[in-house]
Amino acid sequence: MRKSWFTVVALMLSVMLALTACSGGNNKEPAASKPAASGAASEAPKSDGKPTKIVFWTFQELHQKYYEDMAKKWNEKNPDKQIEFEGSTFPYDDMHNKLLVALQTGVGAPDMADIEISKFANYLKGTPQLAPLNDIVEPELNNLVKSRFDIYAKDGQYYGIDYHVGASVIYYNKEILDKAGVNPDDIKTWDDYKAAGKTVLEKTGVPMTTLETTEQWSLWPLIAQQDGDFLGADGSVTLDSDVNIKTVQYMQDLIKEKIAIGTPGGFHHSEEYWAFMNKGGAASIWMPMWYMGRFVDNMPDLKGKMVIKPMPAWTEGGARSAGMGGTGTVVTQQSKVQEITKQFLAYAKLSKEGNIEIWKQLGFDPIRSEVWEAPELKEANKFTDYFGTDIFTMLSGVKNEIKPVNIGEKTPAIIDAVKRSVMFRTLNDMEDPAKVLKEVAEEVRAQ
Amino acid sequence: MSKPSSTATAKAPAPRKTGFLYNQRYAPYVFTLPFVLTFLIFFTYPVISTIQMSFQEVLPGATKYIGFKNYENLFNKHYYRAIYNSLIYTALTLVVLIPLPLLFAVMLNSNKLPFKNFFRSTFFIPALVSIVVAGTIFRLMLGQSEGAIVNQIIGLFGFEPQKWLADARLGMIALVLMATWRWLGVNIIYFLSGLQSIPHDIYESASIDGATTWQRFMKITVPLLKPVTIYVLTISIFGGLSMFIESFMLWSGNRSPKDMGLTMVGYIYQQGFEQNNMGLGSAIGLSLLGFTLVLNLIQLKVFGLFKKED
Incomplete structure (x- = not known):
């Protein structure tokens, strides 16, 4: 009797093994890389x-x-x-x-x-x-x-x-600006930027910039520069503040006047955008410093043509950067x-x-x-080969102007709402910024 | 210890009918045990655990019961949108992925078609391609620039370039297109196997009686394929309602603008993982389970599958 028990148990175990191995097929995620299981198994330091x-x-x-x-x-x-x-x-x-x-x-x-x-x-x-x-x-x-x-x-x-730090900066395509006769150092405020954009559009037919319609990087530094943010310091939702509405309105106006277009592919990390920008599709883009790597890796044809400058300020002498991402x-x-x-x-x-x-x-x-x-x-x-050697000279110049952002418990929810709803509805569907921001802010508040 | 004893068992003469394995009372349990165990561990336990979590706020070190709050939170526009998308997608895939493969299967089954095997394998290959790869390629093909391949193709017919993934209707078309490309071959295989089990004599006698090809198709092929059709319908409903990765890949993340590609599973993923709200995620999951159950019960009832075999 005992012996047959062994057989039964052995049989069961092997069948179980076979079955569970089959059900492994349910796991649709691709095996990303090396086994991850070893996690907590790391052992305490040994004296040997x-x-x-x-x-x-x-x-x-x-x-x-x-x-x-x-x-x-x-x-x-x-x-x-x-x-x-x-x-x-x-x-x-x-x-x-x-x-x-x-x-x-x-x-x-x-x-x-x-x-x-x-x-x-x-x-x-x-x-x-x-x-x-x-x-x-x-x-x-x-x-x-x-x-x-x-x-x-x-x-x-x-x-x-x-x-x-993720200091946000603006990357200009010098070649396009030169064609339009615009000097990037003369662009001090966002009003200057808009005016310069108009010139670039008239002289070269190329839009001044692209604005993300499915991510937050085009908007976030602009509002952070003015101490506006998605959340307040206490974590409350401030998405629908006047500063934010005014800023989204500014962005929408850029698109209406064709100075900016919606980013091809929706965001600045899409293959479509890289191909577009690499061919000289737009004259500038504002993104954090860490975006340099994307230029070097994904837009090789712009080598030597791009210059990095502090972002325009909203008022003369205002902050010219924000710490992003x-x-x-x-x-x-x-x-x-x-x-x-x-x-x-x-x-x-x-x-x-x-x-x-x-x-x-x-x-x-x-x-x-x-x-x-x-x-x-x-x-x-x-x-430095790509952008020139004075990257940090420029950055040291804005060292005390890098505005922080507020992060709180609602950050994942609000970023998600900005990505899926706010940017797309205001910059693609051209809905009224005030209405959209109020509506979305209320929704996130209620969560 | 155990090794010699087990070899001894293997070599020992087969136990008498009184042995455990031959015991008529226990044997059925023993043989079903592996399945029962797998079912209990990998299905029943997670379901119970999901039900429990759907009444909780799940946080490390601070999990607590919050009554029906998760279910109350369900009623919002994202949830409705997810249901809407999932249902529309399921309906559209049914409309496309049942008649079309049936037609193709009949054609592939005909003796008049040359290169049959070539077509069969060509139709089937997409099913072997990983969704991740297929989704990425579809995303690039459906780009919004004039140079993107789909825009080039519709350009040949005089259409303007479209922003495929930035419009709710076009986005849905893209999803159905991808599903068709991917699952057509699989459904063809089902129908082909069904077709091959229909005896040839029935067609012969029908044509002797003067039935046209169309009549033979409608009166013989379609009714006799009913079991296969029901099977395909059932799995297509499951497939449609559980769709997620296609949308995830097409919009490079679970982030389609204005929720145009948000499905019910996508909403579970968004709430449960992306926003660390496992409780709400569980509640959505259970509601999806409910939906699928009801839909399938209705469907099985309509097709009379609960009736006894005649």
């Missing part, structure tokens, strides 16, 4: 000199490469605290969902992960499952751009460290090696050395603003 394993998830391959390189440098400097860095890159949505579920359920999270700013609030709901980073951030805070840390904070605890690297509560992970993170992203590498490797404007003047930032690289 074995390197500590740090598991990292991101949605941006460049970030993974950056950390891998920094891990090598760390190991050279710290022979007694060796680490084994294991990074994985997933598609954007995939990674955020996986991480959210892992944190929610309490198993399977990596030691360290990237969270994009518009998703960050999701991870701060309830009791944050992330480790506070105050012990590494606070000693350095004087050298850092503080507003870039506030956006990842809750109740006085800092949970994320950004890669960059961002990705915070976090350390999870589930990690069993939090201490060494934090130390490594501080080395990679807070130290002077790390911040110089961030510019060299990623082309971002580092969050440690003292390095902006460092000679290393003037050295030639693929970005």
